Amino acid sequence: MNQSFCHNQGMITRVKATNYRCFQQLDFEPNEHVNIIVGDNEAGKSTILEIIALVIGGRARGRWAVDDLNPYWFNQAIVKHYVEEHRSGQNPDLPLIDLEVYLSVNTPGSERLRGIHNSNGEDCPGLRMRIVPDPDRLEELAEYLRHENLPELIPTDLFMTDWRDFSGEKITRQPRGLGFATVNMNTVSNSSGVDYKLRQLLRDFVTPQESALIALEHRKARADITSGILGEVNNRIEAEGESFGVGLQMDQSANANWDVSVTPHIDDTPFSLLGHGRQVATKIALSMSRSAERTQFVLVEEPENHLSHTELMKVLDSIKSLSGGRQLFITTHSSFVLNRLGFDALHLMHNAQITPLAVGAISADTIKYFQRQSGYDTLRLAIAGKAVVVEGPSDEMIFNLAFQRLTGKDPRACGIDVIALGTRGKRALELAKALGKKIAVLRDNDGEDPSHWRTQAGDLIQSGQREMFIGDIAGGRTLEPQLFSANDETTLRDVLGLAADADVLDYMLKNKTESAWVISNSGQQLNWPTYIIDAVAFANVN
Numbered sequence: 001m002n003q004s005f006c007h008n009q010g011m012i013t014r015v016k017a018t019n020y021r022c023f024q025q026l027d028f029e030p031n032e033h034v035n036i037i038v039g040d041n042e043a044g045k046s047t048i049l050e051i052i053a054l055v056i057g058g059r060a061r062g063r064w065a066v067d068d069l070n071p072y073w074f075n076q077a078i079v080k081h082y083v084e085e086h087r088s089g090q091n092p093d094l095p096l097i098d099l100e101v102y103l104s105v106n107t108p109g110s111e112r113l114r115g116i117h118n119s120n121g122e123d124c125p126g127l128r129m130r131i132v133p134d135p136d137r138l139e140e141l142a143e144y145l146r147h148e149n150l151p152e153l154i155p156t157d158l159f160m161t162d163w164r165d166f167s168g169e170k171i172t173r174q175p176r177g178l179g180f181a182t183v184n185m186n187t188v189s190n191s192s193g194v195d196y197k198l199r200q201l202l203r204d205f206v207t208p209q210e211s212a213l214i215a216l217e218h219r220k221a222r223a224d225i226t227s228g229i230l231g232e233v234n235n236r237i238e239a240e241g242e243s244f245g246v247g248l249q250m251d252q253s254a255n256a257n258w259d260v261s262v263t264p265h266i267d268d269t270p271f272s273l274l275g276h277g278r279q280v281a282t283k284i285a286l287s288m289s290r291s292a293e294r295t296q297f298v299l300v301e302e303p304e305n306h307l308s309h310t311e312l313m314k315v316l317d318s319i320k321s322l323s324g325g326r327q328l329f330i331t332t333h334s335s336f337v338l339n340r341l342g343f344d345a346l347h348l349m350h351n352a353q354i355t356p357l358a359v360g361a362i363s364a365d366t367i368k369y370f371q372r373q374s375g376y377d378t379l380r381l382a383i384a385g386k387a388v389v390v391e392g393p394s395d396e397m398i399f400n401l402a403f404q405r406l407t408g409k410d411p412r413a414c415g416i417d418v419i420a421l422g423t424r425g426k427r428a429l430e431l432a433k434a435l436g437k438k439i440a441v442l443r444d445n446d447g448e449d450p451s452h453w454r455t456q457a458g459d460l461i462q463s464g465q466r467e468m469f470i471g472d473i474a475g476g477r478t479l480e481p482q483l484f485s486a487n488d489e490t491t492l493r494d495v496l497g498l499a500a501d502a503d504v505l506d507y508m509l510k511n512k513t514e515s516a517w518v519i520s521n522s523g524q525q526l527n528w529p530t531y532i533i534d535a536v537a538f539a540n541v542n
Helices: 044-057 078-088 137-144 197-203 208-227 229-239 275-287 309-322 337-341 364-372 378-383 395-409 425-435 450-460 479-486 489-496 504-510 512-520 529-540
Strands: 012-020 023-028 033-040 097-103 124-133 159-165 178-184 295-301 326-329 344-351 353-356 386-390 416-420 436-443 468-469
Touching: 012 044, 023 044, 033 044, 033 337, 033 378, 033 425, 044 097, 044 124, 044 178, 044 295, 044 326, 124 137, 124 378, 208 229, 275 309, 309 337, 337 378, 344 378, 364 425, 378 425, 386 395, 386 425, 386 512, 386 529, 395 479, 395 512, 395 529, 425 436, 425 450, 425 468, 436 489, 436 529, 450 468, 468 529, 479 489, 479 504, 479 512, 479 529, 489 504, 504 512
Parallel strands: 033 326, 033 344, 178 295, 295 326, 386 416, 386 436, 436 468
Antiparallel strands: 012 023, 012 097, 097 124, 124 159, 344 353
8 A cells, every 4th residue: 555645543444335326235445544436427436435424424415314315315226126026016125225334443533333233243333324214104104105106216204314333322423533524526606605514624623612602702793783783673664563573683593603604715715706726725725634633534526626737736745745644535537646646545436336456456666657657547447348558649540440440330339448558558457457457458569579578568468358469570660560561552652642752651650640540531441450450359359
């Protein structure tokens, strides 16, 4: 694991979920320090962060779970299956939601949470939230279930949240001493839209004594306004007659607490009027600046959103330098974020299943390489169903064209991502091996026999799974002479629109990308070098 992050004082050891949103079953064992969760849209990345926040803090998106509970919390495939069985006259068990967060015994604030009341029967600290039928409304639920044609929705108005620690004790608030910070990349455009978590971050800097004093002064100020200037207004309203006792008062309810009325500012500018990038960077800085004793866990959702490249570099450096003993959970669509924070921290999400990178699967040298070459498209390679890695844009265009001509299909339609990664095919093979990905690497022979490059790759090559395709020396060092050798010179001259006295191969070598572009758009049938034909055949096999 990335050594730039300090030893963790306590950690989440496991996250389990049953029937929650996209997860029918989730069993996630995070890394001790950094966890970078990647995957396609709707794969379940953000839902993992939501589960952690919900089970530890009792809130979903800033709202108490009991207030936010709705039918769409339940996994829709499970609900559909239940309803189909019910309609067919069977008596299936109602789907229930079960969420658990397991903690290490050295986690501050977890001593009182230890017990065996978890689905594993394990003696450890932790928290569990279940969504179950409300015992006070079982008769209503039974009557509802007597109907034959139920809608494909769970009647959550008849359900309740059962929130307990692993000792079996019910809890109603986030356990004291067990802290986490959630940083989403949402931005706000008005003061009322400042999200709950930002207010919570700021309020944590206020001591209980200061909070009580602020609340007192705030109530007194509202009372003074009510009895003062509003008193005069109310007298005029009453004097008009037929007012039915209506008057104006400052709101003294919980909706008018001081922390709702106080608006965050930076350099005298309201937070809501800051640029999106500044808002995002500020929220992350506030989360990371708090002491590790108060925030053992930090949940960051897509830190790249709204940030320029320069600002993103600053934010990532801040995360690394201020992480302290925290355990980090980060979702991202950015290879830069993944490489910068450490590819060895990757967890790949696909179809609501999570696959961690095996310990030691990536060499320390490659991890450092990615961190220094942060533009390497590791995330695209990680998410691809099947990958074909080529050296440059001309190779990419020619392979795509050859695939279309030889198979009648576009590579993308077959779940194949063709990626140009320069001369770093061996790094790509290492990643593919670690991720269990099928990959074809095409590279120039550069004057060496193909066996030379395959020998260098060693056990990174696996027949039928990870292959390297290289043109024979007789065909030339690079793609262009390989194409030239496989085709009639007159045909290439016509395709490229060259004069009769032009040197076709010289033109192709000096104009690689332009030549590939013209060939790709010509509609002319060409012969393909053997190594490209072999690569197409390999990639096209399911």
